[in-house]
Amino acid sequence: xxxxxxxxxxxxxxxxxxxxxxxxxxxxxxxxxxxxxxxxxxxxxxxxxxxxxxxxxxxxxxxxx
Numbered sequence: 414x415x416x417x418x419x420x421x422x423x424x425x426x427x428x429x430x431x432x433x434x435x436x437x438x439x440x441x442x443x444x445x446x447x448x449x450x451x452x453x454x455x456x457x458x459x460x461x462x463x464x465x466x467x468x469x470x471x472x473x474x475x476x477x478x
Contacts, residue, residue, distance in 0.1 A: 418426070438446055458464050 438449065441449065454465050
């Protein structure tokens with residue numbers, strides 16, 4: 414059995430994943446969005462046994478007028 418995907422299949426899968434995340438975040442407050450990603454990070458660590466290793470950056474600030 415071949416598990417390789419074509420580029421189009423992989424891009425379609427990424428688009429579908431992005432749409433699911435966007436749908437899940439629609440209508441959430443900023444605090445709820447932070448909680449959503451914290452829960453996702455916790456589930457990933459539980460599933461993989463490893464913490465997510467990405468640098469944390471502060472949120473962009475609105476430009477002063």
